[in-house]
Amino acid sequence: MSDTSLDVFTGADGRDWDTGPDGIVRMAVVGLGNYARKVSLPAIAESDYCVPSVVVSGTEQRRIETAREYDAVGVTYAEYADGTATDEYDAVYVATPNREHLPHVETAAEHGKAVVCEKPLEATADRARQAVEACENAGVTLMTAYRMQTDPLVRRLREFVREGGIGEPIRLFGNFSFDVLGGSKGPDQWRLDEHLAGGGALMDVGVYPLNTARFLLDADPVSVWGTTRTSGPFGDVDEHVDFGVEFPDAVGNFSASFSGHSNAELSMLGTDGQVALRDAFGVGADRTLVVETDDGTVELEGFGSDETVEEFDYFAHCLLTDSPPEPDGRDGLVDVETAMAVYRAAEQGSRVGID
Template sequence: MDLQALIDAASTRDWDTDPEESVSMAVVGLGNYARNVSIPAIEAGDYTELGAVVSGHPEKADRVAEGHDALSLSYEQYAEGEEVDAYDAVYVATPNRLHLDHIRTAADHGKHVISEKPLEATTERARAAVERCEDAGVTLMTAYRMQTDPVIRALASFISHGGIGEPTKAMGEFTFDVLGGSSGPDQWRLDGELAGGGALMDVGVYPLNTTRYLLGTDPVTVDGIARATEPFGSKSEDPGSPRFADEHVHFNVEFATGAVGDFTASFTGKADSWLEIVGSEGRIRIENAFGVNSDREVRIDTDAATVELSDWGLNETVEEFDYFAHCLLTGTPPEPDGHDGLVDVQTMGAVYRSAATGKRVSVDMGPARSGD
């Protein structure tokens, strides 16, 4: 793939075969992201529509349902299968440690599932989610919107076709000021048990998974450092504790191909996100890499040319849900499936073990964290 072909590919859907049907979605969990990002994306999609919303807060569910002409269900009604014919698939957007329960319910009702990342709070629970969907014969997709972004997909193809030679190194950062919005320190993202960790689980997964996708490889070993101050470290100062919520994390990854990764994630500091892939014959740098529907800036330096591109691509959240629906309508397994999500949870668990022990850790060693 040459640079012009990459530019052309970054504004197209390489997976779209234009099916005529659509998929009705039930949204489980009505937090800020689900209400303000995911539901509008579902309604804007070519192959998706909103069928139902599910929440533990009846007034919120009724208000959202009325505003979007959808059914309103409580968690109990969802679990019992009320109005189950009103939707074809389920989007799980609850806190991480609750994903498994809602995935199990969907699988028991024969519904396909797209679950927010990370797939679960621990390796054991992520694996259980994958196995339950496999046993039920339903599709499980991990909601890695970056993998459906045409820009990222085009770059992955460019790299796989030797565009920057042999990839040798990846570097990335995602800093998100989690206390900068309306949510205070009591939010679930700062509860290490409910979230599975802190900054690593919430935003560190982005450079990790996006690099895995771009390079087509998985981690072998990791080492990491995790730190927290009040209110992040108030529950425990031990990164090995299942209640630890990291404020900052720095981790290094050795991939199966021999490439290495160097990543950071933070819950405090000036917001930023970027990713750089270095190869034997060039490099790619993406600014505003992981923000929702961000105007990404991409610089590609190769032996042949240097290209800088901005305001590039499509709304990746709309792409994510349309891609999921397209997979269901065409019987195509999604690329970011449940196993993809499981690998990341397992890898992040290994980072926490490394942070707790001060040692380099193999990714395939044991459960993700104590307290699984």
């Protein structure tokens, strides 16, 4: 393998988008669940271009304690909807259960605030579309919180693939599995509520290999097929999902699970080689990339940036430079539409096309 083909990975922890703008974006964090408190808020506080200034929660003690920890203003959901403290924030991060994204995105749009919304964008395609249209009609930025699109190593991998590092992509394989019942919440959590979540493993973690594959290929699905399985503790949501995605020039086979051994991997086969990304989707994981071509095999280790910090800095950078984010609302909508098509395919036992 020539050294030139791997030059793209030099400095793979660096930012290829950062122009060093002046300014700070003050963020209102809507929803103070475990992920927001343990992952997102620390990342916002650590970032270069944004700071948490308002926190929104319906739980009084959590709201007060979090506001004190970050020297922020704490407000209730009703106060947020009514416009309380709008002078204290420039943009909104929505981190509530999936079906509650829409009203909070609409509120931000009504107040003229840009939004970064957790994935999936909503629990149904219709509601995701409403969120997108609300922001477009208000003329505010909507970014879907796909942190993998801002991970420096994943961005370098996309560049490598685009430059023909493995020839023409043919097939992709990906999986993301974790024990959702292994934490303190057990079965009493919104991820296992079909109404709030919109689905199970596919909606929560299956969107990671799906969206990352779309990002690497710069392509959208044209058809899907799939199957789901579940057992007692998981109620009506999918415990396991296996699904295929046909792209215009490649095919992806992906899976996701809410039980079993934790795993996160993504690989791509091309006409002239293949790449495999290990620990692909974990928060702040040290990722390993294996590149194989006829010239040999190279393993790149030790690449691990806090991609959540990257995500919020990227969002703030877009606002400060008046540039659109790549993982915008339409990007998030495509994944929700694709997930809904996978569920239809699993129910019908046949391939489903995507317009």
